[in-house]
Amino acid sequence: MKSLDLTRRALIFAAITSLSLGGGDRPAAAQTPPGVLIVGQIAEPKSLDPAAVTAVNDFRILVNVYEGLVRYEPGTLEVAPALATDWAISEEGTEYTFTLREGVTFHDGTPFNAETVKFNFDRMLNEDHPYHDTGPFPLAFFFSAIAKTEVLDELTVKFTLNAPYAPFLSNLAYPTGLMVSPAAVEQHGADFGRNPAGTGPFTFVEWRSNEAVVIEKNPDYWGDPAGTEAVVFRPITDANTRVAEMLAGGIDMMVEVPPTALSRFQGDAFKVVEQAGPHLWFLILNAKEGPFADKRVRQAANYAINKRALVDDVLEGTAEIAAGPTPPAFAWAHNETLAPYPYDPERARALLDEAGIEEGTELTFYVTEGGSGMLDPIPMGTAIQADLNAVGFDVKIETYEWNTFLGEVNPGLEGKADMAEMAWMTNDPDTLPYLALRTEAWPSEGGFNSGYYSNEEVDRLLEEARVATDQEERARLYKRMQEIVQEDAPWVFVANWKQNAVTSDRVENFSLEPSFLLQLEGVVKN
Amino acid sequence: MGGYILKRLLSAIPVLLGITIIVFAIMAMIPGDPATAILGSYATPDNVEKLNRDLGLDKPLLQRYFIWLGNMLQGDFGRSFSLNRPVLDEVVERFNATLVLAGTGFVLCSVLGILAGVVSAARQYGVADKIITFTVLIGISIPSFFLGMMIILLFAVNLRWLPVSGMYAIYGGGDLPDLLKHLVMPATALAVVATGVIARLSRSAMLEVLRQDFIRTARAKGVPERRVIMGHALRAAMVSILPVLGIQAGFVLSGAVYIEMVFQWPGVGRMLVDAILKRDILLLQGGVVLVAACYVLFNIAVDVAQALLDPRIKT
Numbered sequence: 001m002k003s004l005d006l007t008r009r010a011l012i013f014a015a016i017t018s019l020s021l022g023g024g025d026r027p028a029a030a031q032t033p034p035g036v037l038i039v040g041q042i043a044e045p046k047s048l049d050p051a052a053v054t055a056v057n058d059f060r061i062l063v064n065v066y067e068g069l070v071r072y073e074p075g076t077l078e079v080a081p082a083l084a085t086d087w088a089i090s091e092e093g094t095e096y097t098f099t100l101r102e103g104v105t106f107h108d109g110t111p112f113n114a115e116t117v118k119f120n121f122d123r124m125l126n127e128d129h130p131y132h133d134t135g136p137f138p139l140a141f142f143f144s145a146i147a148k149t150e151v152l153d154e155l156t157v158k159f160t161l162n163a164p165y166a167p168f169l170s171n172l173a174y175p176t177g178l179m180v181s182p183a184a185v186e187q188h189g190a191d192f193g194r195n196p197a198g199t200g201p202f203t204f205v206e207w208r209s210n211e212a213v214v215i216e217k218n219p220d221y222w223g224d225p226a227g228t229e230a231v232v233f234r235p236i237t238d239a240n241t242r243v244a245e246m247l248a249g250g251i252d253m254m255v256e257v258p259p260t261a262l263s264r265f266q267g268d269a270f271k272v273v274e275q276a277g278p279h280l281w282f283l284i285l286n287a288k289e290g291p292f293a294d295k296r297v298r299q300a301a302n303y304a305i306n307k308r309a310l311v312d313d314v315l316e317g318t319a320e321i322a323a324g325p326t327p328p329a330f331a332w333a334h335n336e337t338l339a340p341y342p343y344d345p346e347r348a349r350a351l352l353d354e355a356g357i358e359e360g361t362e363l364t365f366y367v368t369e370g371g372s373g374m375l376d377p378i379p380m381g382t383a384i385q386a387d388l389n390a391v392g393f394d395v396k397i398e399t400y401e402w403n404t405f406l407g408e409v410n411p412g413l414e415g416k417a418d419m420a421e422m423a424w425m426t427n428d429p430d431t432l433p434y435l436a437l438r439t440e441a442w443p444s445e446g447g448f449n450s451g452y453y454s455n456e457e458v459d460r461l462l463e464e465a466r467v468a469t470d471q472e473e474r475a476r477l478y479k480r481m482q483e484i485v486q487e488d489a490p491w492v493f494v495a496n497w498k499q500n501a502v503t504s505d506r507v508e509n510f511s512l513e514p515s516f517l518l519q520l521e522g523v524v525k526n
Numbered sequence: 527m528g529g530y531i532l533k534r535l536l537s538a539i540p541v542l543l544g545i546t547i548i549v550f551a552i553m554a555m556i557p558g559d560p561a562t563a564i565l566g567s568y569a570t571p572d573n574v575e576k577l578n579r580d581l582g583l584d585k586p587l588l589q590r591y592f593i594w595l596g597n598m599l600q601g602d603f604g605r606s607f608s609l610n611r612p613v614l615d616e617v618v619e620r621f622n623a624t625l626v627l628a629g630t631g632f633v634l635c636s637v638l639g640i641l642a643g644v645v646s647a648a649r650q651y652g653v654a655d656k657i658i659t660f661t662v663l664i665g666i667s668i669p670s671f672f673l674g675m676m677i678i679l680l681f682a683v684n685l686r687w688l689p690v691s692g693m694y695a696i697y698g699g700g701d702l703p704d705l706l707k708h709l710v711m712p713a714t715a716l717a718v719v720a721t722g723v724i725a726r727l728s729r730s731a732m733l734e735v736l737r738q739d740f741i742r743t744a745r746a747k748g749v750p751e752r753r754v755i756m757g758h759a760l761r762a763a764m765v766s767i768l769p770v771l772g773i774q775a776g777f778v779l780s781g782a783v784y785i786e787m788v789f790q791w792p793g794v795g796r797m798l799v800d801a802i803l804k805r806d807i808l809l810l811q812g813g814v815v816l817v818a819a820c821y822v823l824f825n826i827a828v829d830v831a832q833a834l835l836d837p838r839i840k841t
Contacts, residue, residue, distance in 0.1 A: 033697055044800075047610040054564055136580035138564050141573060193610045209611075209619060210792030212696050232696050236790050237800070240675055245690045247683045372566050403558030403805055410562070410569055435570070446571045 032252055035229040037507065037525045039518070040242045040254035044210055044235040047193030050178035051124050051137045055372075056425070059175040060255065060518035061213055061233050065107075066178035066198030069098055069117065070169060072515045077278060077330060077427070079169045083112065083179060083199065093164030093469040100155040104222050106181035107203040114151040119182040121149045121159075131185050134192055142171040164467040166474055167428035174427045175517070201226040201521040210235065227509060227524040246270075246502055252525060253503045253510070255518065259316035259376070265502045274498045275512035278329040279373055280322055280432065281423045283384070283492035286413040288452035291363065291393075296355040298489035301419075302341035304348035304391040305384055311495050314379045319495040324482040325437065326429050327496045329514045332471060333429035335479040338486055340493065348391045359392045366409060366420035371402035373423035375497060381421060384492075412443035412450045419492075420450065425516060429478050434462050437485060453490030530833060534826045545818045546598075549811050550591050556805075559583065560607060563805040581607060583807075594811065603816075606809035608801065613812035617794065621817065623693055624793035627786070628779045630709055631716035635778065636771055639721040640760075643728020643767075647736060648755050658725065665722035670781055674715040674788035681711060691790035712789040716781055720774040727770045731763040738762075772828075 032038050045058040050066055053059070069084040084098040104112040122129045124140040145165040150158045161168065171177060184197035196204045201223065202215040216230040234251060236242040243261045245251045257265070257272070265272055285292040285301065292298050311319045323340040326333055367381035368374055378399065385395040398417070400408060409420045424432045434441070439454040441447025458481055465477035486493070499512055508524040561577035562569040578584050585593070597604060603613035642662065646655040682690040693708050694700050735741065736759050744754050783795030790796075794813060801810035 036697070038696060044609065046608055049610075052610070054566060054568070136577055138561075138573070138577050139568065141568075190605070191611075209609075209616065211692060211694065234692070234696065236691060237796075238787050238790065241678070241691050241788060241790055244675075244678045244683050248686060248690045250682075250690050401558075401803075403563045403803075404556075406562050406566070406569060407558045443571075448570065 037228045038232045038251045040236045040251040041233045042256055043237050048196035049193035050175050054138050056516050062175050063517045064202045064520050065200045067200050068177040070173045072173050077514050079173050094161045096159045098157050104199050106197050108181050108184050108197040110183040113154050114157040116182050117157045118149045118151050120179050134190050139176040142176050167430040170428040226521045252507050255501045257500050257502050259318045271503050273501045273512050276329050276498045277514045277516045278327045279425045279497040280327050281495040284420045284422050284451040286418045286451050290418045294355045296351045300348040300351040302489050302492050303344045305387045306343045319497045322493040322496045324486040325433050326482050330429040333475050333478040335482040345391050360394050363393050363395045364417040365395050365397050366417045367397050367399045368405040369401050373425050377421050409450050538822045549814045553807050560805040603812035604808040608804040608806040613809050617813045617816050620794040620797045628782045630713040631778045632775055635717035635720035639724025640728045642725035647729045647732030662722040662725045665718045670715050671784040671788050677711050712785050716785045720778050728767050731766045735759045735762045
């Protein structure tokens with residue numbers, strides 16, 4: 001009776017306020033206009049200068065305003081022409097010569113040519129460049145192999161590398177390689193990031209801090225014109241609020257839907273889109289000391305953890321079980337013959353007995369509270385703890401906030417922990433194993449091999465793959481590397497995340513890319 | 527009087543200096559650094575060192591503090607690296623948004639709280655009193671972020687009367703009715719707890735006053751009951767209600783942090799939380815210093831006003 005009064009009072013109150021505010025004549029408070037796509041983003045962008053940012057959240061806007069010399073072929077991670085129509089690689093793999101597209105202009109009206117390409121790379125890499133101070137450029141090391149950039153003629157540009165570097169092309173397709181207008185950088189200086197000008201299918205209109213970034217169709221685009229008049233990116237940091245906005249019709253599309261909210265979008269009014277990407281969620285095992293110094297114990301951990309339960313129950317089907325260090329999204333480099341370690345606690349116990357691990361052996365497990373690509377790290381950590389305890393370990397979890405966590409894990413686990421959660425999203429099969437599995441990537445050498453894995457053959461394969469320019473040869477080397485690494489088990493391979501998004505039924509032609517970028521030029525909004 | 531104001535203003539300087547030292551020291555002590563936060567997975571020692579150098583974080587701590595302080599004294603709060611814009615612009619913008627939200631919340635909880643307290647005191651043990659007391663109990667017990675999500679579900683998702691989040695509509699908004707529509711839910715959610723507290727205290731303050739002789743006299747004189755309550759009793763009770771309002775104002779302002787998260791209100795509380803997570807040192811330091819300076823000035827203004835009103839306070 002009393003709760004009834006409460007509800008009635010609340011209803012009356014809201015009815016009065018909404019009527020008095022003239023809300024009565026608008027059936028839906030948040031109906032979005034046709035031709036305008038409103039996207040719910042996870043955060044306010046840092047900057048719209050592609051050379052200055054690192055977050056996928058920012059890249060989702062940038063790839064619609066800017067273009068690079070090359071891009072990822074839609075639906076794959078293969079490199080395809082964009083602002084460059086063609087390229088040639090020298091025999092030894094150190095000279096890349098690009099032929100540029102003719103008749104392309106930046107949104108500020110200045111022409112795109114070889115000089116502008118040189119400006120872009122010099123600005124990032126050359127500390128004496130007059131506009132180097134518009135940085136910092138945290139991902140400039142993607143192009144640190146470039147020794148010099150030369151203008152051969154109006155539409156031809158040549159990069160000379162200091163050594164062969166196979167991931168160079170796919171790094172150029174990464175958003176850090178998007179081309180900005182030199183004239184706009186000269187005009188706005190450090191504020192270029194808030195006054196962007198590229199060559200893409202959308203031009204920048206305005207950025208209202210903490211409210212929206214608005215871009216509209218570029219009428220002078222060299223390619224097919226965009227399918228919508230405008231796109232609005234709204235930062236909505238709270239996932240529950242983002243879901244509520246989607247349900248209320250305040251946004252037409254949201255990315256990174258929390259797994260537990262997916263069931264709310266079943267039905268005809270919404271479309272759920274999924275795409276596996278180059279993501280790996282794994283556990284780093286301390287191979288230098290403690291129980292995991294023994295390969296059998298590392299394998300036992302891989303057998304003991306019920307990955308099916310993790311991806312289906314904790315992650316609600318938003319990920320797939322990982323088999324090895326290279327995600328299947330790198331189709332050409334992924335070794336399909338490798339099957340994931342099955343869930344087999346008996347086998348795990350047998351291996352532990354063989355290795356002489358006593359019941360109740362303590363393990364320290366670093367777990368993060370959140371962080372880029374970490375999915376649902378605390379529930380995943382506790383599920384893993386339960387699985388390992390079930391085969392006889394005594395796992396102690398230590399939880400850290402993300403930045404603190406990185407500060408603990410990146411310098412190496414020695415003397416501190418036996419295992420740690422980690423996740424990577426990369427754009428080339430070279431990146432993760434090269435930075436996190438080689439002997440020369442131990443933390444003391446400046447790498448991310450925080451578990452101190454070391455295998456000479458893996459080192460050799462990765463070095464060879466990095467300098468091989470033939471993709472088939474690279475693929476062969478990576479596939480061999482995956483076999484060895486899976487057998488050695490320096491990590492517990494857990495999951496490959498499937499990125500998801502929800503759109504309303506008014507949105508058509510939308511798909512997600514394996515690159516995790518958000519290409520919106522073809523999307524139509526009714 | 528002028529001398530008193532000057533004295534109070536001068537005494538604020540060491541307080542503000544102390545705040546700059548504390549904020550700076552805390553930011554220097556918490557683990558994790560901005561370069562690691564920016565680089566994420568790519569935070570190799572080399573990359574971190576280079577980026578810290580570019581951000582000017584490689585200098586000794588003391589030197590950094592004095593550079594920051596010196597720049598700030600000249601009105602330069604630096605540039606936020608996570609938002610790539612001047613700290614001052616961002617903080618002023620966000621602080622305005624918080625003032626709108628917290629100000630509305632405060633007016634709501636004061637008016638509704640006192641009104642509810644007066645009604646339930648006037649009708650002690652009556653039906654209205656019981657309903658209000660019960661409602662107030664729920665109001666005090668319910669976490670504001672939870673209430674926020676529940677009213678979003680009801681009024682924005684199911685009934686579609688109000689927008690879910692933000693301060694202005696993306697299209698066709700920007701005027702006062704639009705702002706009010708966006709303000710209703712967050713301001714209500716923010717005001718609920720404080721309304722409950724104020725209602726309870728107003729009720730007991732009123733009951734105490736209503737038992738006093740001058741009320742009986744007023745009633746005996748034949749003063750209408752409405753005037754007895756609103757005129758005589760409430761005025762007397764306000765003496766003990768006002769300090770409570772002052773305390774609740776502080777709670778409303780700090781409660782705005784949760785509400786800003788739930789309703790995506792572009793306020794300063796949310797900004798500070800983001801700045802901590804991203805290790806945006808300059809934004810956090812500048813934000814805290816500016817907010818603290820406002821508190822200090824507000825307190826001085828209150829003291830000065832009190833001194834003006836009450837001659838017993840020595841100036």
